Amino acid sequence: MITVEEHAPLRDLNTFGIPAFARYLVTIRTMDDLEELIHHPILRDHRYLILGGGSNILFTKDFDGLVIKSDLNGIEVQEQSDDMVNVRASSGENWHRLVLHCIDHNWGGIENLSLIPGTVGAAPIQNIGAYGVEVRQVIHSVEGVDLSTGSHRVLTLEECQFGYRDSIFKHALSKIFFISSITLRLTRKNHRLDTTYGAIREVLERKKISSPTLRDISDAVIEIRQSKLPDPAVIGNAGSFFKNPTVAGEVAESIRKEYPKIPTYPADHQQIKIPAGWLIEQCGWKGKTIGQVGVHPQQALVLVNYGNGTGEEILSLSKQIQESVREKFGIKLMSEVNII
Ligand code: FAD
Ligand code: EPU
Numbered sequence: 001m002i003t004v005e006e007h008a009p010l011r012d013l014n015t016f017g018i019p020a021f022a023r024y025l026v027t028i029r030t031m032d033d034l035e036e037l038i039h040h041p042i043l044r045d046h047r048y049l050i051l052g053g054g055s056n057i058l059f060t061k062d063f064d065g066l067v068i069k070s071d072l073n074g075i076e077v078q079e080q081s082d083d084m085v086n087v088r089a090s091s092g093e094n095w096h097r098l099v100l101h102c103i104d105h106n107w108g109g110i111e112n113l114s115l116i117p118g119t120v121g122a123a124p125i126q127n128i129g130a131y132g133v134e135v136r137q138v139i140h141s142v143e144g145v146d147l148s149t150g151s152h153r154v155l156t157l158e159e160c161q162f163g164y165r166d167s168i169f170k171h172a173l174s175k176i177f178f179i180s181s182i183t184l185r186l187t188r189k190n191h192r193l194d195t196t197y198g199a200i201r202e203v204l205e206r207k208k209i210s211s212p213t214l215r216d217i218s219d220a221v222i223e224i225r226q227s228k229l230p231d232p233a234v235i236g237n238a239g240s241f242f243k244n245p246t247v248a249g250e251v252a253e254s255i256r257k258e259y260p261k262i263p264t265y266p267a268d269h270q271q272i273k274i275p276a277g278w279l280i281e282q283c284g285w286k287g288k289t290i291g292q293v294g295v296h297p298q299q300a301l302v303l304v305n306y307g308n309g310t311g312e313e314i315l316s317l318s319k320q321i322q323e324s325v326r327e328k329f330g331i332k333l334m335s336e337v338n339i340i
Pocket of ligand 1: 015049050051052053054055056057070091116117118119120121122123125126127128129130177178179180229230231232237238239240338
């Protein structure tokens with residue numbers, strides 16, 4: 001049975017640690033809870049926001065509506081062969097716990113995505129990615145309910161329309177589709193290990209590991225992440241605040257004339273990806289602090305709340321950064337974080 005909490009504090013429910021409130025909050029713990037919510041008048045009378053672990057959200061004000069939090073739990077094998085296994089995980093599960101569960105069972109495919117904060121249900125929303133791998137590479141299907149109609153739906157990989165930090169859940173199904181579970185297709189043997197990311201290779205070489213296991217890769221990723229990303233339990237943040245922009249080859253080359261050391265990567269559709277962290281650093285923002293908020297000294301793409309910052313202060317800082325990158329390089333940075 002669901003209970004509707006009123007004037008619910010959100011500070012502990014977002015990794016920026018922003019002290020906002022929700023007019024109403026409902027936690028979904030079972031599929032029966034979800035069914036009850038679908039028929040509850042509160043869903044028709046108020047706007048709503050689906051919340052996972054709050055690690056990719058910036059509250060700039062109180063949310064004058066219903067926050068729906070998934071606490072659906074469970075990880076189960078749906079089917080398996082000698083080579084492959086389909087694993088279904090409920091949306092409220094912690095993502096990194098799922099990664100560790102898969103490594104414990106020697107199921108390969110998400111080890112490079114170790115230590116990404118947040119829940120399983122949010123993973124397909126922006127097609128989480130890190131260290132050479134995106135979750136779309138292992139998604140079999142995504143299950144949930146369209147809250148605007150109450151209809152249950154299972155989306156196939158193709159139907160999810162994944163792109164870099166993008167999916168159908170940010171477009172046609174934006175805000176209305178409550179993901180209840182995802183099914184991953186993972187390897188049971190002949191794992192397709194991805195060690196192409198330079199930093200992973202360096203850690204493995206230093207540890208003299210020539211035939212890495214899933215756990216070796218996971219441990220390397222954890223080590224790299226801990227060395228440069230701030231822990232939200234210590235300093236409020238939501239990871240990369242902006243997406244890495246892609247530009248036409250000519251644009252990248254014209255910047256390279258002035259900045260020969262600009263790092264670039266090939267992207268889809270013959271575009272070139274430029275790390276936003278580099279652009280922000282070139283504009284002099286790295287390590288800057290304005291009041292209680294700032295730009296992380298080790299990773300310029302991460303905006304931080306040093307304690308008592310507000311969502312408006314973070315938003316204002318992000319706009320100043322966007323403006324200076326636009327002025328200096330003519331490139332528009334798009335936020336990755338969901339601004340509420
Ligand atoms: P939330 O922040 O709660 O929500 C994010 C979005 O998903 C919102 O639009 C929300 O409405 C929606 N949503 C959440 N749950 C559901 C659901 N069940 N059904 C429908 N919609 C839902 N991301 C990466 O891709 N790669 C990284 O390497 C990475 N590193 C990070 C490092 C740090 C230190 C931090 C703080 C964040 C990082 N992130 C990274 C961003 C973040 O961890 C991911 O985007 C994560 O998937 C967000 O999960 P969440 O449960 O916290 O989602
Ligand atoms: N760089 C700088 N200065 C900085 C930060 C980065 O010059 O302050 C340059 C460096 O040249 C570095 C390059 O940017 O080589 C790339 O940096 P990094 O490897 O740290 O990755 P990123 O592009 O900044 C992306 C993702 C991260 C993900 C890492 C690892 C985006 C928006 N961010 O960051 O995802 O963990 O790659 O794969 O794509 C997130 O989405 O929240 C997130 C943390």
